[in-house]
Amino acid sequence: MSTDSTKLAFNDGWQYAPAPESTDHIQIDDHYGLFINGEFVAPEIDRYFESINPATEKPLSNIALASEKDVDRAVKAARKAYTGVWSKMSGADRGKYLFRIARIMQERAREFATIESLDGGKPIRESRDIDIPLAAAHFFYYAGWADKLEYAFPARTPVSLGVVGQIIPWNFPLLMAAWKIAPALACGNTVVLKPAETTSLTAMKLAEVFRDAGLPPGVVNIVTGAGPTGAAIVNHLDVNKVAFTGSTEVGKIIQRSLAGTDKKYTLELGGKAANIIFADAAIDEAVEGIVNGIFFNQGHVCCAGSRLLVQESVADEVVRKLRDRMETLIIGDPLDKNTDIGAINSAGQLETIESYLSIGQAEGAEMYQSDCSVPDQGYWCRPTIFTGVSQSNRIVQEEIFGPVLAIQTFRTLEEGLTKANNTPYGLSGGVWTDKGSKVFKMTQKIRAGVIWANTFNKFDPTSPFGGYKESGVGREGGMHGLGAYLKLEA
Amino acid sequence: MSIAAVPNDVRMPDMSQVALVDEVGVKERAARFQTRSIKKESKIEALQMVLSMIDLTTLEGMDTPGKVKQLCQKAIHLHDAVPDLPHVAAVCVYPTMVGVAKKALGDHNINVASVATAFPSGMAPRQIKLEETRIAVDDGADEIDMVISRGAFLQGEYGFVFDEIAAIKEACGKAHLKVILETGELGTLDRVRRASVLAMHAGADFIKTSTGKIQPAATLPVTLVMLQAIRDFYYETGKMIGMKPAGGISNSKLAIHYLVMLRETLGSAWMTPEWYRFGASSLANDVLMQLQKQATGVYQSADYFSKD
Amino acid sequence: MAETRIPVAKTYKIYLGGKFPRTESGRYFPLNAADGTVIANMCRGSRKDFRNSVVAARSAFAGWSASTAYLRGQILYRIAEMLEGRNEQFVSELVLQGISKRKAVKEVEASIDRLIYYAGWSDKYQQIFSSVNPVSSSHFNFSVLEPTGVVGILAPENSSLLGLVSNIAPVIVGGNTCVVLASESLPLCAISFAEVLHASDVPGGVVNLLTGFKDELRDQFASHMDVNAVVFCDGDAEISKIIQEKAADNVKHVISRRDQDWSSEMSQNPYLISETQETKTTWHPIGS
Structure with missing residues (x-):
C-alpha cells in the first residue's frame, strides 16, 4: 500500500534552526x-x-x-x-x-x-x-x-x-x-x-x-x-x-x-522485549509507542521494545506510518533541544550495533534507515528497522542495545504470544489493543516483569521494575x- | 425546493472502520510538539507563515458594516511599519457581511470566508442552511465555513450528517467548503476522528475544529487527531484536505507549535495557506509584536499595534 | 486361627508427569532398616529422569499457573484430607525409617496442618504482596505476583515428610510446578506422598518426585536451563557454592533453606511463597 505518489515530505521547506543548550553554566573539572x-x-x-x-x-x-x-x-x-x-x-x-x-x-x-x-x-x-x-x-x-x-x-x-x-x-x-x-x-x-x-x-x-x-x-x-x-x-x-x-x-x-x-x-x-500491535489497536498511538519503545535514548534501554510483532492485517499500514514517522526524527547534537536521537554512547557500542546491521542484512532481512544526515564527528546510528525477519534470526534473538528494530508479523493472538515469549529474556513487553479483555489476557501471559499496555517505556519511582x-x-x-x-x- | 442530490462519487464511509484513538497517547504526542524550540530564522519564517494563514475573524451579534470594513483594512494593512509582511489568508464574517467584506477587500487577493448553516448551533432546517449557503456564495464568498449537526452526529445519525455536508458542498459551487466539527461538543477524540472521516468523505475541502463559541475550542490534541485523519485520507485517496484549528490560539508561541505539529504530521506540502488556516481574531497582533521583537531585539507593547 | 499371611511388599517408584514409572535407568538403591534388612529397593533416579520431569513440569505450568487461586486452595486442602486419611501409613513409614512413634505422629499431623496453612494462603498472599502504584502520569499501574515457573527442590535430608511438604506447598500454591528430589536417606514418605498428590486432583506434572542420590543429581537441578528457581535445604558452603555457580547459567533464582527447623511454626509463612514468585508491573493509560 506504500506508494511514492502519496509519500509525505518532511525534509524540505521549513526547518528548525539549531537550538543548543548553553554550557556556560556548568563546570567540569580537568x-x-x-x-x-x-x-x-x-x-x-x-x-x-x-x-x-x-x-x-x-x-x-x-x-x-x-x-x-x-x-x-x-x-x-x-x-x-x-x-x-x-x-x-x-x-x-x-x-x-x-x-x-x-x-x-x-x-x-x-x-x-x-x-x-x-x-x-x-x-x-x-x-x-x-x-x-x-x-x-x-x-x-x-x-x-x-x-x-x-x-x-x-x-x-x-x-x-x-x-x-x-x-x-x-x-x-x-x-x-x-x-x-x-x-x-x-x-x-x-x-x-x-x-x-x-x-x-x-x-x-x-x-x-x-x-x-x-x-x-x-x-x-x-x-x-x-x-x-x-x-x-x-x-x-x-x-x-x-x-x-x-x-x-x-x-x-x-x-x-x-x-x-x-x-x-x-x-x-538485558532484554529483547516484544511490542505487540493488534489490528484493533489505536494505530497512530501504537506507532508512537513503537518509536518511543526503540528510539528512546538511542535504543540504549534494557527494556526497549526491540522486537515489533504486528498483526498481519495492519502490518503494511504500521510499517508505512512508522517509516513516515521516522523521517521526522531529528538526529544530531545531543545538546540541541530539538534533537530526538543523540550520539551512540561509545565507539565500542557503535561497533556492536553496526555488526548487527551487517548480520541482519546477511540474514536476508530488509533494512530501512531514515533519510537524515548525521554529523561527521562522533558516534551515530540512524534509526533503523528490519522487515522480513523471522524468529530464527540473530537480530530477533539478541540484544542489540541500539536504535534497531526487528519487525515480525503474526496472525493469531496465540502466535503473537508464542513469539513474544520465545526468548531467554523477560524484562518487559508491550501490547496494543483497544479491547480491554485482550489487554488483560496478554499482560498476564507475557512472561516479563514490566508490561506496558497501550503505552511504552514509562517509568516512575513508585513502579517496580525488573525481569x-x-x-x-x-x-x-x-x-x-x-x-x-x-x-x-x- | 429539493435537497441537492449527492454526487455519485461521494460515498458514505464505513464508520465501523474508522481508526481508533487513545486519548493519553494523543496528549503525550501533542505535548512533545511543545518541547520543540523554534528560534532565530526558523521563528521568523514560522511567524510569517502564521500571518499568511490567518482567517481574520469577526463573528459577533453586534457586527456592523463599519466593524467589518475596519477588519478588512487590518487584513490589508497588518502593520505597514514593517515592510514585506504577508497578508492574511481571509476575512471571516457572517453571511450578511459578505458583500461588505468583498467590497472592502477589493483586489487585494484576500478571500472572504463566510460562516453559514445557522452558525454556530446549526439548529435549522436543511433548506434554510442550503439557502444561507447559496446567498453567501452569491454575495461573493470564496469559502464557506459550515457547522455539522452535532445532535444528529451524537445520535449516531451519520447518514444524515453525511448527506447534509454533501448537499452543502453542492450548494457551495466553486466556493471552498470548510466543515466545522465543533469538537468541544463531541466529547471524545474517537468522535473527532469519526466526524473528520465523515466530513472528508462527504466533500469537505477543509476540516475545522470549532466555531469559537464553545469551550474548549481548538486544542493541540484535537488538531492532531484531525491531521492524522487527513493523512490517512490522503494515503487512501491521494486527495489533500486542508485543516483549520479555530478559537483559543491567541499567541505566537502556541501558533508555532501548531505549525510544528503540522510539519511533523503531514509534512511540507500542507504548509501553505492553501492547506492550513488559523481561525483567530487576536493572534495577528501577537505575531506582529513577535516579528517586531525579532527585528529589533526589543520587547513590544500592544499600544503600538492597531486593534481592529 | 488363620495362618500368617504373606504380606505384599510395596514397590516404590518415581512420580513423573502424573504417572508412577520406574527410573528409566533401571538402577536402584537398597533402603535399609536399622537392623540392616532391606526395606525397599528405591529407584535411583537419573539425569534423564530429571530431564523428563522438567519437561512434564514445564508442560503442566501453563494450566496450573492459570488455574484460579480458589482451585489451588481447594486442591491443597484435598491433599491435606488425603494425607489425614492415610495418616497411619505415613506414621508407620516414618517409624520404619527409624524415628519414634510419638515423633512420627507429630510429624504427620504437622504436615497435614502445614498443607492446610498454605491452602488458606492461596487466595490471600496476592493481596498481601500486590500493590497499586500511584505513578505521576495518567496511567493505572499495578504490581502483582506471578509464579516464576518450574522450580527444582532438593528436599531436606533429615525431614522425610514435613520438610518435603513444607517446601512443596508454598511452591505449588503459588502456581509453580516443581521437580523434587526426596531425602536420600528417608525417601519412603516422598513416594507415598506422591500417591496422595495423585489422589488429590493435583494435575499431572505439577509435582514430580524423584528418589536418588543428591551428589549425582544436584548439579542437574542447578544447571538445567528450563528450571527457573532452585530450592535447596542441605549441604555445606561448598555445595551451596556449586549450586549458585551452576544456577548462573540461566540466572536462576537460588533459594537456600539450610538449617531450617521444619517443625517450627516459623517455617511456615507467606514470604516462603513469595520467594518463588515474580513481581509483574502493568501500565495502562487512563483516558477515553
Missing part, C-alpha cells in the same frame, strides 16, 4: 578523584582515564581509575559510617537527608541535564525532561519510606544489610545511581557505587550533592573505573549486598562470583524495591 569518606581523594595509584563526549569524540575530563586498594578504602569508609552513624540514625533522620538530596538535585537540574548529555550523548530533551527529574523523584520517593519500612512487611521486622556494593550502566547514569542509592540509604545501608566508565561525570556531581547535603562521610562512596573495579566491589569480603544493572553476560559472572557467599544480590540485566528469566533477579522501584535492601526478621 580531573576527578574518588569520593571516599565524604571527600574527593586521589587514587592510590596515580592512574586516570579519559571521559569523552561521544558526539564530538573530544575529551571532557580525566577520571580516577580505582584499584582494589581504593575499593577497600571505600568499603572501609562505608563500614565505619554504617556502624558508627547510619545504622544508628533514626529512619526519620535518614529520610531528611534524602529529601535534602532530592531538593538539591532539583535545584541543579539544568546543570545535571547538560552534563549528562555531554558525557553520555543522550538528547538534552530526555536528560532534562526524564533522567534528571526522575532521579530526583526517586530520592524524594524513598526519603519518605525511611521511617515507614515496617509497614511494607507485615509481621516482620526489617533490618538493614550493611555495606552495599552497586554497579551501574552507562545508559541512564544519574537515574541508575538514584535507583540504586536512594532505596539503599532509606533502608539504612551505606553504599559503594561504581558508575560506568564512559559516564562517570554526573556521579561525581552527585557526590558534590551528597557533600553539600551534609550526608555523613562514608555513607555513600563513589569509585570510578571499569570491570576490574566492579569486580573488586563484588568480591570484597565486607560487602553484604551487590546490586548490578548491566548486561546479562556480566550479570552471570557476578552471580557466579557471589556463589558460596552470603551476599544478597539483585541483578537487572523474569535471564533478565534478572529482584525488583527496583516502588515498595517492592525495598526488599532488596533489607533482611526480614520474624
Whole structure:
C-alpha cells in the first residue's frame, strides 16, 4: 500500500534552526578523584582515564581509575559510617537527608541535564525532561519510606544489610545511581557505587550533592573505573549486598562470583522485549509507542521494545506510518533541544550495533534507515528497522542495545504470544489493543516483569521494575524495591 | 425546493472502520510538539507563515458594516511599519457581511470566508442552511465555513450528517467548503476522528475544529487527531484536505507549535495557506509584536499595534 | 486361627508427569532398616529422569499457573484430607525409617496442618504482596505476583515428610510446578506422598518426585536451563557454592533453606511463597 505518489515530505521547506543548550553554566573539572569518606581523594595509584563526549569524540575530563586498594578504602569508609552513624540514625533522620538530596538535585537540574548529555550523548530533551527529574523523584520517593519500612512487611521486622556494593550502566547514569542509592540509604545501608566508565561525570556531581547535603562521610562512596573495579566491589569480603544493572553476560559472572557467599544480590540485566500491535489497536498511538519503545535514548534501554510483532492485517499500514514517522526524527547534537536521537554512547557500542546491521542484512532481512544526515564527528546510528525477519534470526534473538528494530508479523493472538515469549529474556513487553479483555489476557501471559499496555517505556519511582528469566533477579522501584535492601526478621 | 442530490462519487464511509484513538497517547504526542524550540530564522519564517494563514475573524451579534470594513483594512494593512509582511489568508464574517467584506477587500487577493448553516448551533432546517449557503456564495464568498449537526452526529445519525455536508458542498459551487466539527461538543477524540472521516468523505475541502463559541475550542490534541485523519485520507485517496484549528490560539508561541505539529504530521506540502488556516481574531497582533521583537531585539507593547 | 499371611511388599517408584514409572535407568538403591534388612529397593533416579520431569513440569505450568487461586486452595486442602486419611501409613513409614512413634505422629499431623496453612494462603498472599502504584502520569499501574515457573527442590535430608511438604506447598500454591528430589536417606514418605498428590486432583506434572542420590543429581537441578528457581535445604558452603555457580547459567533464582527447623511454626509463612514468585508491573493509560 506504500506508494511514492502519496509519500509525505518532511525534509524540505521549513526547518528548525539549531537550538543548543548553553554550557556556560556548568563546570567540569580537568580531573576527578574518588569520593571516599565524604571527600574527593586521589587514587592510590596515580592512574586516570579519559571521559569523552561521544558526539564530538573530544575529551571532557580525566577520571580516577580505582584499584582494589581504593575499593577497600571505600568499603572501609562505608563500614565505619554504617556502624558508627547510619545504622544508628533514626529512619526519620535518614529520610531528611534524602529529601535534602532530592531538593538539591532539583535545584541543579539544568546543570545535571547538560552534563549528562555531554558525557553520555543522550538528547538534552530526555536528560532534562526524564533522567534528571526522575532521579530526583526517586530520592524524594524513598526519603519518605525511611521511617515507614515496617509497614511494607507485615509481621516482620526489617533490618538493614550493611555495606552495599552497586554497579551501574552507562545508559541512564544519574537515574541508575538514584535507583540504586536512594532505596539503599532509606533502608539504612551505606553504599559503594561504581558508575560506568564512559559516564562517570554526573556521579561525581552527585557526590558534590551528597557533600553539600551534609550526608555523613562514608555513607555513600563513589569509585570510578571499569570491570576490574566492579569486580573488586563484588568480591570484597565486607560487602553484604551487590546490586548490578548491566548486561546479562556480566550479570552471570557476578552471580557466579557471589556463589558460596552470603551476599544478597539483585541483578537487572538485558532484554529483547516484544511490542505487540493488534489490528484493533489505536494505530497512530501504537506507532508512537513503537518509536518511543526503540528510539528512546538511542535504543540504549534494557527494556526497549526491540522486537515489533504486528498483526498481519495492519502490518503494511504500521510499517508505512512508522517509516513516515521516522523521517521526522531529528538526529544530531545531543545538546540541541530539538534533537530526538543523540550520539551512540561509545565507539565500542557503535561497533556492536553496526555488526548487527551487517548480520541482519546477511540474514536476508530488509533494512530501512531514515533519510537524515548525521554529523561527521562522533558516534551515530540512524534509526533503523528490519522487515522480513523471522524468529530464527540473530537480530530477533539478541540484544542489540541500539536504535534497531526487528519487525515480525503474526496472525493469531496465540502466535503473537508464542513469539513474544520465545526468548531467554523477560524484562518487559508491550501490547496494543483497544479491547480491554485482550489487554488483560496478554499482560498476564507475557512472561516479563514490566508490561506496558497501550503505552511504552514509562517509568516512575513508585513502579517496580525488573525481569523474569535471564533478565534478572529482584525488583527496583516502588515498595517492592525495598526488599532488596533489607533482611526480614520474624 | 429539493435537497441537492449527492454526487455519485461521494460515498458514505464505513464508520465501523474508522481508526481508533487513545486519548493519553494523543496528549503525550501533542505535548512533545511543545518541547520543540523554534528560534532565530526558523521563528521568523514560522511567524510569517502564521500571518499568511490567518482567517481574520469577526463573528459577533453586534457586527456592523463599519466593524467589518475596519477588519478588512487590518487584513490589508497588518502593520505597514514593517515592510514585506504577508497578508492574511481571509476575512471571516457572517453571511450578511459578505458583500461588505468583498467590497472592502477589493483586489487585494484576500478571500472572504463566510460562516453559514445557522452558525454556530446549526439548529435549522436543511433548506434554510442550503439557502444561507447559496446567498453567501452569491454575495461573493470564496469559502464557506459550515457547522455539522452535532445532535444528529451524537445520535449516531451519520447518514444524515453525511448527506447534509454533501448537499452543502453542492450548494457551495466553486466556493471552498470548510466543515466545522465543533469538537468541544463531541466529547471524545474517537468522535473527532469519526466526524473528520465523515466530513472528508462527504466533500469537505477543509476540516475545522470549532466555531469559537464553545469551550474548549481548538486544542493541540484535537488538531492532531484531525491531521492524522487527513493523512490517512490522503494515503487512501491521494486527495489533500486542508485543516483549520479555530478559537483559543491567541499567541505566537502556541501558533508555532501548531505549525510544528503540522510539519511533523503531514509534512511540507500542507504548509501553505492553501492547506492550513488559523481561525483567530487576536493572534495577528501577537505575531506582529513577535516579528517586531525579532527585528529589533526589543520587547513590544500592544499600544503600538492597531486593534481592529 | 488363620495362618500368617504373606504380606505384599510395596514397590516404590518415581512420580513423573502424573504417572508412577520406574527410573528409566533401571538402577536402584537398597533402603535399609536399622537392623540392616532391606526395606525397599528405591529407584535411583537419573539425569534423564530429571530431564523428563522438567519437561512434564514445564508442560503442566501453563494450566496450573492459570488455574484460579480458589482451585489451588481447594486442591491443597484435598491433599491435606488425603494425607489425614492415610495418616497411619505415613506414621508407620516414618517409624520404619527409624524415628519414634510419638515423633512420627507429630510429624504427620504437622504436615497435614502445614498443607492446610498454605491452602488458606492461596487466595490471600496476592493481596498481601500486590500493590497499586500511584505513578505521576495518567496511567493505572499495578504490581502483582506471578509464579516464576518450574522450580527444582532438593528436599531436606533429615525431614522425610514435613520438610518435603513444607517446601512443596508454598511452591505449588503459588502456581509453580516443581521437580523434587526426596531425602536420600528417608525417601519412603516422598513416594507415598506422591500417591496422595495423585489422589488429590493435583494435575499431572505439577509435582514430580524423584528418589536418588543428591551428589549425582544436584548439579542437574542447578544447571538445567528450563528450571527457573532452585530450592535447596542441605549441604555445606561448598555445595551451596556449586549450586549458585551452576544456577548462573540461566540466572536462576537460588533459594537456600539450610538449617531450617521444619517443625517450627516459623517455617511456615507467606514470604516462603513469595520467594518463588515474580513481581509483574502493568501500565495502562487512563483516558477515553
